[in-house]
Amino acid sequence: MDNYDVVVIGAGISGLLSALALSREGKSVLILEKEDYVGGVCRSYEVDGYRLDTGPHAITRLENGPFKELMNRYFDVIPQFVPFGKYYVRIGSEIKPFPWNINAWFSFGLLPKTDRLLLMKSLFNALYMLTNGTDLSTIPISDLLPQNISINSKRFINWLCYFTVGTSVENTSVSRFIDNKTNKGDSIRYIGKLYDLLISEGATDQGYPKGGLQSIINSILTSFPENKVKIKTNEEVINIQCNGKIEKVITKENSYDCNTMIYSGFASNLPKLVDNLPTNYVENLLSIKNVNSLTIWLGLTKKIFKNYGSQMWIDSDPFAWVVPTTNYDPTLAPNGNQLVGFAFTLPDEYNASKMRKQAFNAILEIEPEIEKHIDMIHYQNLIPEKASWSINSGFGDVKTPIKNLYCVGTDTEKRSAGVSRAAYSVLRCLKIMKSDGNL
Numbered sequence: 001m002d003n004y005d006v007v008v009i010g011a012g013i014s015g016l017l018s019a020l021a022l023s024r025e026g027k028s029v030l031i032l033e034k035e036d037y038v039g040g041v042c043r044s045y046e047v048d049g050y051r052l053d054t055g056p057h058a059i060t061r062l063e064n065g066p067f068k069e070l071m072n073r074y075f076d077v078i079p080q081f082v083p084f085g086k087y088y089v090r091i092g093s094e095i096k097p098f099p100w101n102i103n104a105w106f107s108f109g110l111l112p113k114t115d116r117l118l119l120m121k122s123l124f125n126a127l128y129m130l131t132n133g134t135d136l137s138t139i140p141i142s143d144l145l146p147q148n149i150s151i152n153s154k155r156f157i158n159w160l161c162y163f164t165v166g167t168s169v170e171n172t173s174v175s176r177f178i179d180n181k182t183n184k185g186d187s188i189r190y191i192g193k194l195y196d197l198l199i200s201e202g203a204t205d206q207g208y209p210k211g212g213l214q215s216i217i218n219s220i221l222t223s224f225p226e227n228k229v230k231i232k233t234n235e236e237v238i239n240i241q242c243n244g245k246i247e248k249v250i251t252k253e254n255s256y257d258c259n260t261m262i263y264s265g266f267a268s269n270l271p272k273l274v275d276n277l278p279t280n281y282v283e284n285l286l287s288i289k290n291v292n293s294l295t296i297w298l299g300l301t302k303k304i305f306k307n308y309g310s311q312m313w314i315d316s317d318p319f320a321w322v323v324p325t326t327n328y329d330p331t332l333a334p335n336g337n338q339l340v341g342f343a344f345t346l347p348d349e350y351n352a353s354k355m356r357k358q359a360f361n362a363i364l365e366i367e368p369e370i371e372k373h374i375d376m377i378h379y380q381n382l383i384p385e386k387a388s389w390s391i392n393s394g395f396g397d398v399k400t401p402i403k404n405l406y407c408v409g410t411d412t413e414k415r416s417a418g419v420s421r422a423a424y425s426v427l428r429c430l431k432i433m434k435s436d437g438n439l
């Protein structure tokens with residue numbers, strides 16, 4: 001198989017899902033991956049007998065979302081998901097389930113009652129502004145926050161912004177929180193949002209893949225039709241040649257003729273790979289800001305985190321999301337030990353070793369008992385989203401100015417986040433390729 005219908009650059013989940021869909025639709029596909037492994041930031045590996053994921057993951061919208069749609073359409077083997085459980089909010093030593101609806105919000109004793117009332121008022125103001133036709137994509141959440149709320153209430157909102165958008169309340173647009181699963185037109189969207197707000201039971205459609213993230217990647221790989229997909233690792237693409245349309249792709253070692261290409265690396269790197277892109281297109285790509293994260297994985301000789309679910313640490317510095325993955329699948333650690341991922345969001349610029357120390361100290365400050373039970377420690381500095389949906393920064397798109405060159409990944413589609421966002425981008429790419437006559 002030397003000639004391919006499509007070349008996919010990058011074997012992260014968006015590149016692999018694209019290759020699976022296209023090969024299932026009858027295309028032959030070549031995947032070029034610069035690393036010596038596939039999966040990008042959605043995979044697992046072993047450290048001292050523990051199976052670690054690339055950051056703790058909740059796979060979202062599993063009942064009725066884009067990833068489910070791709071699994072139904074193209075997977076031979078569906079990974080087994082177990083419920084992700086509750087999200088617990090932790091402030092000091094107090095822990096309570098996340099308040100998903102109004103009822104829970106009014107009895108959510110971790111934040112002062114007056115703050116909860118004031119925040120509710122701000123939320124209804126935002127919803128009113130929406131129905132009014134106000135463009136909320138340029139209004140930061142901080143503009144709508146009441147002035148006199150407590151530090152904990154401010155940190156609670158900031159935590160949500162950092163972990164859902166990857167940036168602070170000052171840079172998060174109000175519209176980011178109006179993103180809705182239905183996506184069926186505005187009036188239904190708002191009604192859906194209000195419905196969620198009033199009676200939602202929380203994240204009931206989220207799961208963790210048994211065996212770790214790697215089982216998702218393995219399901220994709222085993223679902224490739226025979227002789228339709230070739231993956232080449234250690235093949236970094238350094239130039240994409242076009243003459244009105246895509247013609248050739250050059251890697252450090254080889255070159256490949258190419259008619260149609262899907263690029264799943266950083267959209268902000270595209271101008272380095274393709275010459276003569278339009279200036280305004282390049283300017284937008286260069287203004288994209290990615291999200292930085294640090295995960296500390298601890299293997300513990302004692303089960304410290306007993307609740308089934310994850311914890312949102314509001315008063316740790318930096319903010320943390322704590323996910324004991326062995327509560328979902330005990331086989332991820334040896335001898336009944338507990339494996340816990342502590343994910344921290346990081347600023348745009350940071351000193352890696354300083355942040356590691358600070359984050360580790362934050363863990364011990366909140367849960368000092370951990371120190372005498374550490375059996376394994378492993379650090380990961382990774383980029384969860386290639387673009388944060390923040391105010392005043394750019395965002396990529398699936399379509400490009402070059403005929404037959406498409407982009408997928410978390411910097412090309414604004415809906416949702418992480419794996420769901422990657423899946424939305426792939427579905428959109430397939431739709432556009434169809435309307436371009438390439439599928």
Ligand SMILES: Cc1cc2nc3c(=O)[nH]c(=O)nc-3n(C[C@H](O)[C@H](O)[C@H](O)COP(=O)(O)OP(=O)(O)OC[C@H]3O[C@@H](n4cnc5c(N)ncnc54)[C@H](O)[C@@H]3O)c2cc1C
Nearest residue numbers: 010012013014034040041055057058237265384409418419
């Ligand atoms: C700490 C952390 C927590 C997360 N939590 C969640 C969560 O709870 N829920 C969720 O859904 N998601 C979560 N995610 C995010 C999710 O894992 C990612 O959004 C998703 O895996 C991104 O996939 P991708 O294919 O778009 O990008 P990537 O995985 O970055 O893949 C891009 C691939 O392209 C390759 N590449 C780039 N340039 C080139 C080139 N020039 N030539 C060849 N190859 C190239 C790269 O090596 C890489 O393999 C989390 C991620 C992290 C790090």
